[in-house]
């Protein structure tokens with residue numbers, strides 16, 4: 642089989658084996674790119690950058706149940722309110738925060754759920770599908786294990802199949818669907834619950 646690629650204004654014809662090499666090179670590059678990313682726990686001065694990611698993801702309207710972005714002030718309050726077992730973990734490239742993942746206890750009104758945590762993951766659009774979500778998850782899961790969590794739970798909009806696939810790739814298993822659980826811009830969406838035992 643032959644593959645025709647358009648590079649600038651030129652057309653290049655590749656044989657099957659050459660095309661496979663190109664894909665392998667692309668995949669390797671993608672993973673190497675993710676290796677230049679550093680993950681760390683967010684501090685209060687990160688609130689503005691995290692709020693900017695909320696703004697970008699909320700503006701897309703299709704990924705999260707949060708329809709109004711949290712302001713820098715709300716993020717500052719949130720970071721301050723987190724216990725030693727909770728946190729936001731940020732991914733940075735060249736000292737710029739481009740993604741974050743939150744880890745919270747499932748509920749706060751009783752200690753019966755202290756072994757269960759919930760996470761959320763948000764990347765700026767241009768950094769998606771480069772292995773950064775997975776890298777953040779490795780960081781967060783390590784932290785969760787070290788802090789006594791035995792399982793993580795996530796709830797994802799049913800229409801957000803990309804995020805469900807992401808969580809499945811981490812080992813999360815779908816456990817059920819709540820129907821018409823979200824209503825955004827007048828449109829209902831279901832929510833899928835997923836869990837991962839650590």
Ligand SMILES: CC(C)(COP(=O)(O)OP(=O)(O)OC[C@H]1O[C@@H](n2cnc3c(N)ncnc32)[C@H](O)[C@@H]1OP(=O)(O)O)[C@@H](O)C(=O)NCCC(=O)NCCS
Pocket residue numbers: 698704705761762763764765768769770771772773774775776796797798801802803804806807808810
């Ligand atoms: C969903 C999201 C967190 C995933 O992070 P990411 O860095 O893009 O994902 P990764 O590159 O680490 O992907 C790891 C694996 O997850 C799966 N995956 C990730 N995104 C996917 C998508 N859109 N479609 C299908 N599979 C996907 C793939 O198996 C992928 O491995 P591969 O690239 O080698 O095939 C990110 O794309 C994002 O921020 N999306 C918008 C916000 C959002 O939906 N957040 C979740 C709300 S609960």
